[in-house]
Amino acid sequence: MISRFLEALYTKVFINIVVGNSRTVVYIEACSKDKVLKITNKVFDTVSMNSKMYEFIKLNAKESPFYYISVLDRSSQQGAVPTCSNSEISKYCDTASIKYKCYSKSWAYYTSEYDLEATKHEYRSTGVDFIFSPFVLMANFFKDKINTTLAMFVLLEENYISFSVFDNSKLLYAEYLDMQHKDEEDALMIDSSLDDDEDEMLLGLDNTGGIDLEEIEIDDDNSIDFNDFGDIEDLDSGDTIDEFSEEHDIEEIINKEKDSDISSSGFNEDYQRFSLIQSSLNTFYRDSKYDSKFVETIYIADGVGISSDLKNYLEEEMFLSVYIRKIDIALALCDIAKAEVNAI
Amino acid sequence: MQYSYIKPRSKTIFTKDMQLLFTFFGVTIFMLFSTYSFLIFRDYRFKQDLADISVQKEQLSSSILKMNQQIATIEKQNLMSEKIFTKNSVLKDSINNLFDLIPSRVTLSEAKIMEDGLILYGITPNKDVYNFMLQAPLRSIFHRTYSSFYPVENGWLRFVSTNYIDEEELKDEN
Numbered sequence: 001m002i003s004r005f006l007e008a009l010y011t012k013v014f015i016n017i018v019v020g021n022s023r024t025v026v027y028i029e030a031c032s033k034d035k036v037l038k039i040t041n042k043v044f045d046t047v048s049m050n051s052k053m054y055e056f057i058k059l060n061a062k063e064s065p066f067y068y069i070s071v072l073d074r075s076s077q078q079g080a081v082p083t084c085s086n087s088e089i090s091k092y093c094d095t096a097s098i099k100y101k102c103y104s105k106s107w108a109y110y111t112s113e114y115d116l117e118a119t120k121h122e123y124r125s126t127g128v129d130f131i132f133s134p135f136v137l138m139a140n141f142f143k144d145k146i147n148t149t150l151a152m153f154v155l156l157e158e159n160y161i162s163f164s165v166f167d168n169s170k171l172l173y174a175e176y177l178d179m180q181h182k183d184e185e186d187a188l189m190i191d192s193s194l195d196d197d198e199d200e201m202l203l204g205l206d207n208t209g210g211i212d213l214e215e216i217e218i219d220d221d222n223s224i225d226f227n228d229f230g231d232i233e234d235l236d237s238g239d240t241i242d243e244f245s246e247e248h249d250i251e252e253i254i255n256k257e258k259d260s261d262i263s264s265s266g267f268n269e270d271y272q273r274f275s276l277i278q279s280s281l282n283t284f285y286r287d288s289k290y291d292s293k294f295v296e297t298i299y300i301a302d303g304v305g306i307s308s309d310l311k312n313y314l315e316e317e318m319f320l321s322v323y324i325r326k327i328d329i330a331l332a333l334c335d336i337a338k339a340e341v342n343a344i
Numbered sequence: 345m346q347y348s349y350i351k352p353r354s355k356t357i358f359t360k361d362m363q364l365l366f367t368f369f370g371v372t373i374f375m376l377f378s379t380y381s382f383l384i385f386r387d388y389r390f391k392q393d394l395a396d397i398s399v400q401k402e403q404l405s406s407s408i409l410k411m412n413q414q415i416a417t418i419e420k421q422n423l424m425s426e427k428i429f430t431k432n433s434v435l436k437d438s439i440n441n442l443f444d445l446i447p448s449r450v451t452l453s454e455a456k457i458m459e460d461g462l463i464l465y466g467i468t469p470n471k472d473v474y475n476f477m478l479q480a481p482l483r484s485i486f487h488r489t490y491s492s493f494y495p496v497e498n499g500w501l502r503f504v505s506t507n508y509i510d511e512e513e514l515k516d517e518n
Contacts, residue, residue: 006357065359129352136347
């Protein structure tokens with residue numbers, strides 16, 4: 001009771017850490033009751049805790065003993081399932097080493113306990129108070145739409161995509177997609193292909209006049225089934241062929257890729273996002289575990305600033321109605337942290 | 345609504361800075377209270393001592409009063425003893441003088457000394473010896489002297505001499 005009273009007298013400081021591709025955003029709000037007293041936002045060129053970030057966080061944390069550090073869960077093992085029952089969750093994922101929580105008693109989000117401990121360990125110098133699932137962030141952001149429509153809901157972060165399908169607040173399918181992991185898988189596949197059959201590749205290049213992305217990803221288990229979307233295949237292969245038509249040596253090809261990454265990174269990332277969304281939707285339609293329904297609408301929470309390409313892909317290739325809302329992930333994270341503190 | 349996978353760490357206002365501050369103020373307040381308590385205790389003891397001293401003072405005053413009374417009594421007794429001693433000395437001298445007055449031929453058997461008189465009982469060989477050797481000095485001392493004789497078996501005379509000093513005549517003489 002006394003601590004509650006004292007807590008009300010003190011300013012609360014919400015420190016929200018959002019890790020991006022190559023940088024980390026630390027967004028800090030100092031609040032007194034419902035009034036925001038101060039907002040501080042700083043970007044650090046690192047993806048892990050360094051001394052500058054530590055000093056910055058500690059400096060702001062000193063303002064009040066009631067400071068809360070929130071981070072988003074980055075576990076690749078996380079996801080969401082359309083049930084809250086422990087026995088039913090095991091149908092969708094291995095429940096041995098996961099931690100899950102129910103959302104509105106209708107669906108659950110889960111993550112790896114090991115990754116939670118790893119996150120705590122990563123922020124051991126400053127400590128961490130809240131680890132939120134991106135699905136919670138997305139569900140709160142699209143609360144008005146989730147309750148009333150059947151649609152796909154996607155939260156786009158720099159390296160991650162939280163993909164979900166809701167039917168009038170009932171979760172049908174959810175998947176957490178790691179773009180970086182996907183890149184690494186692709187790179188490994190290219191490397192292994194080069195090591196195993198370099199000559200064959202060279203011959204292939206000579207014969208076709210370029211690298212066909214479809215061919216590279218064709219053996220990947222998680223790859224997109226391009227048979228359903230033949231137009232995309234043409235679009236993709238056409239661009240890539242133009243881009244690498246003059247290349248004859250593998251090393252040169254790799255160098256060319258690096259150069260072209262800078263100029264066409266936005267395009268590549270959007271295409272990659274499109275591919276991942278398409279792949280996930282296919283899984284949803286095909287996997288018998290999930291209650292498949294035909295989805296025509298997609299709501300995208302854009303936390304990275306995507307170009308219109310992604311919208312065009314989705315509209316033209318998948319015939320979806322696309323609605324994009326900008327989201328400040330750090331701010332959304334802060335709002336959840338505030339709600340969480342008020343609920344304690 | 346609790347969406348976080350982990351619970352927040354318990355928050356307390358007692359941060360290290362606050363702990364230091366509270367320790368400092370705590371020690372200061374403790375010292376102030378200790379000093380205050382010590383002063384209160386000393387004040388209490390002082391008042392107690394004052395009360396004790398007052399009681400002692402009263403006791404001493406009363407004992408002084410008693411002692412003064414005793415001194416006065418002793419002084420009175422001393423005066424009285426001095427008077428008695430003087431009287432006794434005077435009486436002793438008077439008796440010595442009386443016995444000096446008695447001639448060797450006269451024998452006294454009893455003497456009664458009174459405030460204003462002297463009664464002598466004795467034996468004299470004859471009246472003349474008594475009249476000339478004893479009555480004459482007695483008359484010079486006392487204002488009134490009465491003598492009576494009666495014979496005894498051996499021919500001597502038993503006498504009773506009654507002598508008085510008159511107070512009025514003594515005043516006149518002074």
